[in-house]
Amino acid sequence: MSAFPVTRIQGASVLELPERVSVSNTRELLDAGLGALASGTGQVVLDLRGTQTIDSTALGAIVQLSRNATSKGRALVLLAPRDGVRRVLAITRLDQVLPIRSELGVPGPVS
Amino acid sequence: MSPTFSSPGFAAPDTVLLVDDTDTMRTLYRRILEIGGFRVVDAASAEDALSLLSLERPNLILLDYMMPNMDGPAFARRLRAREEGGRIPVIFLSASASQEHMDQSFDAGGDDYISKPVDPRVLVARVKSTIAATRERASRERTNTVVAQRDHLTSEMLEGQRLQQAQLPAVPVRVGEWSVNGAVVPSGQVGGDLFDVIAGPDGSLTAFAVDVSGHGLAAAMVAGATRSALRLLLGERPMAEAVVALNQHLCERGGGHYACVAVLRIHGGEVTIVNAGLPPVCILEGGQTVARVSGAGTPPGLFPDATYEEVRVPVGPLSRVILMSDGLTEPFGRADDVEGSLARFGFRAGEANPDARALSERIARVLAGASEGPSDDATLLIVEPSAAVPQCILPGALASIDRALEWAAKTAPGWVDRDRLELGLSEVLTNAVIHGVMGIDSSSRKASLDTYLDAISVKEEAAGPEGAIALALQADDAHLELAVRWTGTPCPPEHRRTPAPPAPNALSGRGMSLIFASFDNIRWSHDGRGLSLGLRRA
Numbered sequence: 001m002s003a004f005p006v007t008r009i010q011g012a013s014v015l016e017l018p019e020r021v022s023v024s025n026t027r028e029l030l031d032a033g034l035g036a037l038a039s040g041t042g043q044v045v046l047d048l049r050g051t052q053t054i055d056s057t058a059l060g061a062i063v064q065l066s067r068n069a070t071s072k073g074r075a076l077v078l079l080a081p082r083d084g085v086r087r088v089l090a091i092t093r094l095d096q097v098l099p100i101r102s103e104l105g106v107p108g109p110v111s
Numbered sequence: 112m113s114p115t116f117s118s119p120g121f122a123a124p125d126t127v128l129l130v131d132d133t134d135t136m137r138t139l140y141r142r143i144l145e146i147g148g149f150r151v152v153d154a155a156s157a158e159d160a161l162s163l164l165s166l167e168r169p170n171l172i173l174l175d176y177m178m179p180n181m182d183g184p185a186f187a188r189r190l191r192a193r194e195e196g197g198r199i200p201v202i203f204l205s206a207s208a209s210q211e212h213m214d215q216s217f218d219a220g221g222d223d224y225i226s227k228p229v230d231p232r233v234l235v236a237r238v239k240s241t242i243a244a245t246r247e248r249a250s251r252e253r254t255n256t257v258v259a260q261r262d263h264l265t266s267e268m269l270e271g272q273r274l275q276q277a278q279l280p281a282v283p284v285r286v287g288e289w290s291v292n293g294a295v296v297p298s299g300q301v302g303g304d305l306f307d308v309i310a311g312p313d314g315s316l317t318a319f320a321v322d323v324s325g326h327g328l329a330a331a332m333v334a335g336a337t338r339s340a341l342r343l344l345l346g347e348r349p350m351a352e353a354v355v356a357l358n359q360h361l362c363e364r365g366g367g368h369y370a371c372v373a374v375l376r377i378h379g380g381e382v383t384i385v386n387a388g389l390p391p392v393c394i395l396e397g398g399q400t401v402a403r404v405s406g407a408g409t410p411p412g413l414f415p416d417a418t419y420e421e422v423r424v425p426v427g428p429l430s431r432v433i434l435m436s437d438g439l440t441e442p443f444g445r446a447d448d449v450e451g452s453l454a455r456f457g458f459r460a461g462e463a464n465p466d467a468r469a470l471s472e473r474i475a476r477v478l479a480g481a482s483e484g485p486s487d488d489a490t491l492l493i494v495e496p497s498a499a500v501p502q503c504i505l506p507g508a509l510a511s512i513d514r515a516l517e518w519a520a521k522t523a524p525g526w527v528d529r530d531r532l533e534l535g536l537s538e539v540l541t542n543a544v545i546h547g548v549m550g551i552d553s554s555s556r557k558a559s560l561d562t563y564l565d566a567i568s569v570k571e572e573a574a575g576p577e578g579a580i581a582l583a584l585q586a587d588d589a590h591l592e593l594a595v596r597w598t599g600t601p602c603p604p605e606h607r608r609t610p611a612p613p614a615p616n617a618l619s620g621r622g623m624s625l626i627f628a629s630f631d632n633i634r635w636s637h638d639g640r641g642l643s644l645g646l647r648r649a
Binding site for chain 1: 322323324325326367368369371388389390391405406407408409410413414437441444445446447487
């Protein structure tokens, strides 16, 4: 089972990120994110509700995914980062350039 | 005679190559070994056995000592001479129990020697134990190889760390009246943190820290390249523009790495800061934070069109500028809590600079106890007045003057007249609080010690427990610098009043008159937090 399960919710591809996102699983994050961008349509949502810590390598990967999404005319959205992750995003000012949403709708079937 | 093979009825048994020129013996030993659970390959001569070894790699060779043409020891020597990729154990079988045969067998490379007639149980047991011993030895050798490779890698990594540390400036670095102390504490591997200090031709001090994303040699190399680029850029353009250019350089360079950077420059009583991705740069006075400068743009290397801004903050003899990477804050769960991390490291205002090693050890000790543990390199830079400035924190209005005078009398150098110091200090305290902090116009309300006491009482009451007066005194043979700083909320600019100019006039009190009579050069500066008075005698 992937460390970053992808579900389709209200037309968006939602990647559920684990408790720790770091250099040790950034490759999987990129693969899952690029896969979602290649196969689906609509927004790609990184679900950060369960993520406690995120390191610099993973932040770089998220920016890379965001750029990839933009080049495809799609959007990468961060969902409900917890306080610790939100602080990291604020320090790096990525909260000013990456869209952040606080809620997501009711889950639908995986497409 | 061609070699013959037998197939046992179970998977992957150990294989024994049986070499004996006597058909009945081969049949007998084959039966014994197969019953013992081995797969058996046999050869009727040493020559056939050598040919067979190009096709088969048995776990053991059971070898008759006496054979025509090439006997057992001769075969064993040929075998040992051509062995590659591991040693096949050999057990000699011989009708002779002579010591000479045994010696020759072992000299030729044999592992064991069994005299005929052979007890079937003994034969199976010794074949099994010899194979097991060989397997264990091979495993041990493999382990030793892995350990040796790991030791080599560890040694390389430590060498990389030493090189990384060697590239840092030797601290403390003193530039003019300021001193920079700092350390990079590696997380256990070569990483991308570093700092550097530049003494400007105009007397300015520039310091910066770089934290490159990721770990390992690649991050370290990007950090080194970033430092070189930043040094060059800072020498030829304003700070914010230098960081913009660095950002474009890193974006064009690609490679997936980016760099969190903060640059500070101290010149002429203020520090200019550009923060691009590091935790807030904090300016402390008397142990209290008076300013936090957060990131003004995304870390260089991510977005080519990012912009950055310079933030200016007044600094004086009591100021301490703290810059740290998130390796010091994130392990405690709050990436922006610079003050919390600083408190954990136990750095107190006015403390003498610890040396770099002590600084590193202290940081490493605290990080080891963090809930997340050290997972990233950690960088700390402390910029403060080059001498350890004696300081006195004065909470409580009524006790302040007495405590300040008592402290100053102990701290001031011998050439300073105590009475004049007392009067001067009262004057400075009064002016600092009234004009610098309270914004009280002395033309409407006469500046006096009573006014000071009233003012500071009001101020302390309004500011709560964090409000306090911090007093610093710095002196050499001819120069005395007194700094009075309010550690609470600064006076809003619109309420500040320009203090009396540094010359006696109708509004000057007796203290100022005495100061002017006692010193040849008088200078003061003020802002919303207080006042510094510099006195110099000829």
